Amino acid sequence: MPFNGKSGKFNASINTVEVGCGEKAIKIGGENVLPFYTFDAPIENAPKIGVMISDLGLENEPAGVKAYYEGCTTIGEIAKKAAEMPGADFVCLKLEGADPNGEDKSIEECMKAVKEVVDAIDVPLVIAGCKNVAKDTELLTKASEVAQGKNVIILSAKEEDYKGVGAAAGLAYGQKVGAESAVDINLAKQLNVLISQLGVAPANIVMNVGTAAVGYGFEYVVSTMDRVKAAALGQNDAQLQMPIITPVADEAWNVKEAMASEEDMPEWGPQEDRGIGMEVSTAASVLASGSNAVILKHPASVATISKMIKELM
């Protein structure tokens, strides 16, 4: 008697969201099964990988990242090279230079970077703010305008600024709205409701439900994503059927395991290997928990996660 497993296919499915335009446009979401459960039903759109670049350039990046971008001086060149990274599907431009507590670049200066990146690449683009809510509202509103016609994802609309960012990105300039909550499933749902109530169609919303590096309270991330998918698929909760995009690079490279130098922790071995380990493990884990797209930065991580996705699909 052969194995007789019951299929775990659901009657509901995750929304399909198209990002970018032309040949290189990508689709995320659309599945009616748990992550990588292709034995239950085919998954049409494999999870996608984005490469994160910063308007601050490469100065603070690990050697392997610097080496990959060798010869690139402008943000346009960096973006072009990022788009060509083997395994990458899209590029994420992080405008961290805008942070008032950091470089505090002007909006105009940031928009130049956006324009340059938009012109340099033909793969889909994600534009992320500087995490300062006051500045991000204007920054991301302008970015939505500058990238008009490119069907980009704007990361992100939060509880504090969803009205401004959501209306600009989702309504005025026809971009995709990234709704960001911090590992709080009720808020994740509420934000989707609020952004929908602005008039943004569900097919134009993606969620960033928040993450942490593995080892840093990551159980909350797993349970949040597990529960989002359980509600979306099992309870047919339309307010949670938006696909999930997870920026992994910032979290994974900002913990001790990735930041401690080999000098300080000689027994730990090469620092860059540890950073890649943290990035790869966190990415694999959020994908296994339900992310439809991840944003990474190291070429070795992108290659590995891309291979993992291919082998699982």
Place this chain on the structure above:
Amino acid sequence: MAKFVTIGERLSTTAPAVNKAFTTRDPEPIIQRAKQQLDAGAVYLDVNIGPAENDGPELMKWAVQLLQSEFDNVPLALDTANKAAIEAGISVYNRAKGKPIVNSADAGGRIEYIDLAAANDAIVIALCNAEGIAADNDERMTYCQTMLERGMELGMDPQDMWFDPLFLVIKGMQDKQMQVLEFIKMLSDMELNSTGGLSNNSNGMPKHIRPIMDSAMVAMAMMNGLTSAIVNPNDLRLMETIKSCDVIKNNTLYADSYLEI
């Protein structure tokens, strides 16, 4: 746990406007009432065409097709004493959004409605009642088991049998209310689904009292495991209570705007 299933009761021949629309095959009033109920959050719509002795099959087909084409295959409960009409309705029914519900069987003269549901892979509402009102929960349970055994013998999934404890009117049978609630608990302990005409409890009460009493009743019944009810979805207080109970029971995920969705 699955979300509470509301069955909208407002498409009934007992309402003169609906009766007239059914008789004259006038789609407008039907569509209007259906839309009001769905906008208010009804999951299923009950289609009560009355005894319909003459044109039952043809009328039910007309109603099913009208509603399902207008409202994206809305799932329906087919409610008539004319069995042929129910079969005719099922023959044109689209199951994309849920199986049809046969409304209803009992343990007496209408037990064959279970056979009808089994033969057509439908859900059946099974009234725990035969002739007259059951004296106590032992009697209700006997009826329940009789129907359950019949359904299972015919290959039905017990989950497709929604047992109706028969809500009793408070003005007249106030002392029996807890008994009905206890019976719902018994059904729930057996992991059986349940439903019923909830508003019967407030029959005869002043209009402004009924939503309050119905809300209290649904909250207590959901606490005891009621999984569905036949209700007026345009009773805002009642629907808000159901949504709140669904949150408390962890049937739906809370969000600040949960009442608006």
Place this chain on the structure above:
Amino acid sequence: MALKGLDIFKMTPKTNCKECGSPTCMAFSMKVAQGAVDISKCPHMSEDALAALSEATAPPMKSIKVGTGEAEYTLGGETVLARHEKTFVSKTRFAVNVTADMDVDAVLAESNKVDYERIGERMHAEMVYVEYTGDAAAYAEAVKKVSGKGKTIILGCKDAEAAKAALEICKAEKPVLNGADASNYAEMVEIAKGAGVVLGVSGASLDELYDTTAAIEKLGYKDLVLDTTGATVKDTFAATVQVRRACLAKNPDRTCGYPSLVNLSKLAAGDEPMQIALASLFVLKYGSIVVMDKMTYAVALPLYGLRQNVFTDPQKPMKVEPGIYPINGGDENSLVLTTVDFALTYFVVSGELERSGVPCNLVISDAGGLSVLTAWAAGKLSSTSVSKFIQENVEPKVKCRKLVIPGKVAVLKGDIEAKLPGWEVIVAPNEAVQLVKFLKDLKANGEI
């Protein structure tokens, strides 16, 4: 799992003969489910039905013990598919792969360098997987080298004679004999039974694995581990998930109710980042034992962190030990900062402090493993608890008399100053991410 009346009813003869004393078979079934009547009251239950009923009350997934002494581990025994439903009880265990043609001692020594503590938990590769490569004598030598090293041994060996010889060396350590498949299972069951060890079962496909397991159960052996490693990553994931799901389903399939083993040395040999990615996947999705090429810090730091998170009890917070944690080379003259012992808070705060580059002492007192505001509300983080801890544990060791308290309990400032004469209390920002700037500002103002 409690049986429901309806499940029992399905197995009754449904004749309503009343010989059991109940009016109907349904009524009888309900009483049995409630425990009011014994199933044996029905004289017409078939043997099969009785056997099925007794099995139905057993746990759906077996707990299997492997190894001895300190290296004894429990695998399996899970009751849920998602950690938020209850708790995952048996952690994924990691094994390092060796073969006879390697320098076994060197491989072990290298992997043994990774052995550290993280929030009260020892982190190291707990097991060694010894893969048979065709030379029985060399295999026995390799097994001798791993034996007695405090690691649970897994013998990856389908050759009966070689397995017997290996077990002679190490059976007292309760290894796993991962060697049964469709072709040899009868013989392997005898060997495992004889040595009293857990038997690993594999198959060319999920169907074959399932059939072989069922056949082994028929032989009466149920101390099993299922090697769900397939030809591809995709097959392996499918088998691992489906086996777990089937045994924890509403109607459990107990033939699937065993721990799993996933061999990444077969699926991604030599590719360390890929092994990290796949091991992460299998920590989350139902791998009981994961076999790796080797254990390095680049592998261990993410995987053990992930495992510690995922297998934590949702009801019990993770706590760090109270004490003084010097950061960035902090010494007796460095600034003192304090927060609660909730592991997540500790990690976030210590991470930000490290980023600031400012030498300091992070003081953790016992706050019941709660976050700052929760601990304060519960009375576990109070001016008394903080000042007492500082007086008893910090004053003897640290000369600096500046104490930074979390912004969320700014209200404690006055009381702490009153209870700690000579100390200046400084209120930190509300969020840890603001700490870097906060410390920089303190420095710029000449406060530290």
